[in-house]
Amino acid sequence: MTEMAQQTTATSPGHVEYVMRMGDNALILGQRTAEWCGHSPVLEEDMALANMALDLIGQARMLLTHAGRLEGRGRDEDALAFQRNEPAFRNLTLCELPNEDFARTMLRIALFSRFQLLLWERLLSSTDSELAAIAAKSIKEARYHAQHSGDWVVRLGDGTEESHRRAQAALDYLWPYTAEFFIPSAADEAAAEAGVGPLWSTLEADWEAAVRPLLEEAMLSLPAPVPFRSQGKFGRHSEHMGHLLAEMQYLQRIHPGARW
Amino acid sequence: MYTQALDLPQQNPEGRPPSLAENPAWQAEFDAKIDAGGFIEPKDWMPEAYRKTLVRQISQHAHSEIVGMLPEGNWISRAPTLKRKAILLAKVQDEGGHGLYLYAAAETLGVSRDKLTDALLSGRAKYSSIFNYPTLSWADVGVIGWLVDGAAIMNQIPLCKCSYGPYARAMVRICKEESFHQRQGFDALLQLMQGTEAQREMVQDAVNRWWWPSIMMFGPHDSDSTHTGQNTRWGIKRISNDDLRQKFIDATVKQAEVLGVTLPDPELKWNEQRGHYDFGRIDWEEFWNVVNGHGQCNVDRLAARRKAWDDGAWVREAAMAHADKAARRAQAAA
Amino acid sequence: MERKEWPLWEVFVRSRNGLDHKHCGSVHAPDARLALQVARDVYTRRQEGVSIWVVQADHIVASDPDAKPELFDPAEDKIYRHPTFYKLPDEVNHM
Ligand SMILES: [Fe+2]
Ligand SMILES: [Fe+2]
Numbered sequence: 001m002t003e004m005a006q007q008t009t010a011t012s013p014g015h016v017e018y019v020m021r022m023g024d025n026a027l028i029l030g031q032r033t034a035e036w037c038g039h040s041p042v043l044e045e046d047m048a049l050a051n052m053a054l055d056l057i058g059q060a061r062m063l064l065t066h067a068g069r070l071e072g073r074g075r076d077e078d079a080l081a082f083q084r085n086e087p088a089f090r091n092l093t094l095c096e097l098p099n100e101d102f103a104r105t106m107l108r109i110a111l112f113s114r115f116q117l118l119l120w121e122r123l124l125s126s127t128d129s130e131l132a133a134i135a136a137k138s139i140k141e142a143r144y145h146a147q148h149s150g151d152w153v154v155r156l157g158d159g160t161e162e163s164h165r166r167a168q169a170a171l172d173y174l175w176p177y178t179a180e181f182f183i184p185s186a187a188d189e190a191a192a193e194a195g196v197g198p199l200w201s202t203l204e205a206d207w208e209a210a211v212r213p214l215l216e217e218a219m220l221s222l223p224a225p226v227p228f229r230s231q232g233k234f235g236r237h238s239e240h241m242g243h244l245l246a247e248m249q250y251l252q253r254i255h256p257g258a259r260w
Numbered sequence: 261m262y263t264q265a266l267d268l269p270q271q272n273p274e275g276r277p278p279s280l281a282e283n284p285a286w287q288a289e290f291d292a293k294i295d296a297g298g299f300i301e302p303k304d305w306m307p308e309a310y311r312k313t314l315v316r317q318i319s320q321h322a323h324s325e326i327v328g329m330l331p332e333g334n335w336i337s338r339a340p341t342l343k344r345k346a347i348l349l350a351k352v353q354d355e356g357g358h359g360l361y362l363y364a365a366a367e368t369l370g371v372s373r374d375k376l377t378d379a380l381l382s383g384r385a386k387y388s389s390i391f392n393y394p395t396l397s398w399a400d401v402g403v404i405g406w407l408v409d410g411a412a413i414m415n416q417i418p419l420c421k422c423s424y425g426p427y428a429r430a431m432v433r434i435c436k437e438e439s440f441h442q443r444q445g446f447d448a449l450l451q452l453m454q455g456t457e458a459q460r461e462m463v464q465d466a467v468n469r470w471w472w473p474s475i476m477m478f479g480p481h482d483s484d485s486t487h488t489g490q491n492t493r494w495g496i497k498r499i500s501n502d503d504l505r506q507k508f509i510d511a512t513v514k515q516a517e518v519l520g521v522t523l524p525d526p527e528l529k530w531n532e533q534r535g536h537y538d539f540g541r542i543d544w545e546e547f548w549n550v551v552n553g554h555g556q557c558n559v560d561r562l563a564a565r566r567k568a569w570d571d572g573a574w575v576r577e578a579a580m581a582h583a584d585k586a587a588r589r590a591q592a593a594a
Numbered sequence: 595m596e597r598k599e600w601p602l603w604e605v606f607v608r609s610r611n612g613l614d615h616k617h618c619g620s621v622h623a624p625d626a627r628l629a630l631q632v633a634r635d636v637y638t639r640r641q642e643g644v645s646i647w648v649v650q651a652d653h654i655v656a657s658d659p660d661a662k663p664e665l666f667d668p669a670e671d672k673i674y675r676h677p678t679f680y681k682l683p684d685e686v687n688h689m
Binding site: 160 | 344
C-alpha cells in the first residue's frame with residue numbers, strides 16, 4: 001500500500017466498524033485455522049492450512065491497522081487484537097466456532113471464503129482507496145481458499161460413508177450461522193452511503209448461487225431454515241469467543257505495556 | 261529442524277527387502293564415485309548397508325522436523341503480537357515443509373512415507389531428543405530459534421554436500437530456510453531483552469533451560485559415537501560431532517554477549533592456546549534418559565502425533581475413495 | 595492404519611518465465627488438483643515459482659542407470675557441440 005493510497009479519515013463511525021468487522025473476521029478465523037498447524041490429517045494439509053491461516057492473519061493486520069487509523073484514537077493492529085473485550089469484537093460468529101474436525105474446518109472456510117470473495121470483488125472499487133488496495137491483494141488469497149476448501153468439501157461429501165456423515169453434520173451445525181452474514185446493520189448503511197462497501201444483505205443471492213452448486217456436488221442437503229440469528233457482528237458472541245480471546249490475548253494482558 | 265540422533269542405533273523402519281545383490285565390481289564403482297566426491301542417485305547401485313543407514317538417518321531427520329513443530333506450535337495461539345504470530349506460524353510451517361522434503365528424499369530409497377510414519381508412531385524410530393523438552397514461556401520460542409535452529413544449521417550445512425543426491429538437495433533447500441529461523445528467534449529475544457524486567461527474566465530462564473540440551477544436539481562425543489567412521493567414509497557425515505559442537509559454542513558465546521544473557525556454564529572460558537572456548541562437562545546421562553523415552557514430553561509428543569494421524573484417517577480414506585469414484589465415473593463416461 | 599497410501603507426485607517448478615521447469619521434490623495427494631495445490635503450498639512459499647507441473651510418480655519412465663554407457667557416453671566425444679570448443683579472437687569472444 002503506497003503512502004498516497006492511505007486514507008486516514010473515516011467518513012463515519014460506521015465506516016470504521018465496517019473495516020474493523022472485516023479485520024475481526026480475518027483475525028478470528030485465522031486464529032482458529034492456525035490451530036491445525038502440526039495436527040492435520042496429512043503433512044501436505046498442514047502446509048495448506050497454515051498458508052490459509054497466514055493469509056487471514058495478514059489480511060487482519062492490514063484491515064485492523066487501517067481501522068485503527070480511520071478511528072483516530074491511536075490504536076494499532078495489536079491494540080485492537082489484544083486489548084479489546086468480547087463485545088468490541090465484530091466478527092461473524094461463524095468465524096469463532098471451534099474447528100471440531102476437518103470437515104467443519106473446510107466447510108467453514110468454503111462458506112466464508114465465498115462470502116469474502118464477493119465482498120473483495122465489490123471493494124475493489126471502494127471509495128476508501130486503502131480498502132480497495134487491501135481487496136486487490138486479498139482477493140487472490142480468497143480465491144485459493146475457496147478452491148482448496150471447496151475441493152475438500154466435495155471430496156468429503158462424496159467420499160466415504162463416514163466422511164459424508166461428518167460433512168453433513170458440519171453443514172447442519174454451521175448453516176444457521178450463515179444467516180448472520182446478511183442481517184442489515186447501521187454500519188452497512190453508513191458504509192454503503194459513502195461508497196465504502198456494499199450492504200452485506202445485498203450479497204445473499206450471489207453467495208447462495210456460489211454455495212448451492214458446491215453443496216450439491218458434494219451431495220449434501222441444505223438444512224431447513226431456522227429462526228435463530230447469531231449476533232457476533234453486533235458484539236454478542238458465542239461462549240467460545242471468551243476462551244479464544246483469553247488464550248490469544250494472554251501475554252499482552254499479563255504484561256501490560258510491554259513490547260514484543 | 262534437525263538432525264541429532266543420527267548415530268543412534270535402532271531397528272530399521274523400512275520394508276523393502278535387500279533386493280540388490282552385492283557385487284564387487286559395482287562396489288568398486290560406488291567407492292570410486294564416493295571418493296571422487298560424486299553423488300549417488302536413487303537408481304544407482306548402492307550397498308544395502310549404505311541404503312539402510314540413509315533411510316534411518318533421513319527418516320530420523322524427517323521425524324525430528326515433524327515432532328519439532330509441536331513445542332513451538334504450542335505458542336502460535338498465544339503469540340503476543342500479530343507480526344510475531346505470523347512469523348511463528350510461518351516458521352513452524354517451514355518445519356513441516358522440511359519434514360516433507362525429507363520424507364520425499366527417503367522415499368527415493370524405496371520405503372513409503374506410511375511405513376516411516378508407522379515407525380515413528382509405534383515408537384520404533386527416533387527423533388531429536390531436544391523436542392522432548394517443554395516450551396514454558398514465550399521466550400522459549402525465541403531461544404529455540406536462536407539455539408536449536410542455530411545448532412541445526414551447524415549440523416545441516418555439511419549435509420548439503422552429502423553423497424546421496426536427493427538428501428543433499430533437500431538439505432540445500434532446508435538450509436536456505438533455516439537462516440530465517442535463527443534470525444527471527446534472535447530478533448524476538450533482542451526485543452525482549454530491551455523490554456521489562458519480567459521479559460528479561462523470561463529470556464534468561466529460557467536460556468538456562470535450553471543451553472545444555474542444545475549442545476547435546478550434536479550427539480555423543482566422537483569417542484562414543486557408534487557409526488561415525490563408516491558414515492564419514494560414505495560421505496554422509498562430513499564433520500565430527502565434537503568439531504561441530506565446538507564451532508557452535510564459539511559462535512554462540514559472542515551472540516549471548518550481544519543479547520546480554522548468561523550461558524549457564526561457569527566453566528565456559530576462552531582458551532587462548534586452543535583458540536576455542538572451553539566448556540563444562542555435558543550430562544550424558546540426562547541425554548540418554550531423554551533419548552530413551554524419559555524426557556518430560558516424550559509421551560505427549562508421540563501422543564499428539566498419533567492423535568493427528570488417527571483422527572485424520574477418515575480424511576485420507578475419503579480423499580482416496582473420492583478419487584476412485586471420480587476415476588470410475590470418468591471411465592464410464594469415456 | 596489406512597488401506598491405501600495417497601499416490602506420490604513429482605513436482606516441477608518454473609522459477610520464472612524463460613526458465614525450464616525444474617524438479618524440486620514430491621508430494622502425496624489423492625488427485626491431480628490437490629497435488630497441484632499442495633505443491634504450491636509446499637514448494638513456492640517464498641515466491642519460488644510462476645508455474646508448476648505435477649506428474650504422478652508411477653507415470654515417469656526413467657532411464658536405467660546400468661544403461662548409462664550406451665545412453666550418455668556417445669555424447670562424450672562430441673565436444674564440438676559445446677561453445678567452449680571454439681577458440682575465437684578476443685574481440686568477438688563474448689558470443
Ligand atoms: Fe528450523
Ligand atoms: Fe527445519
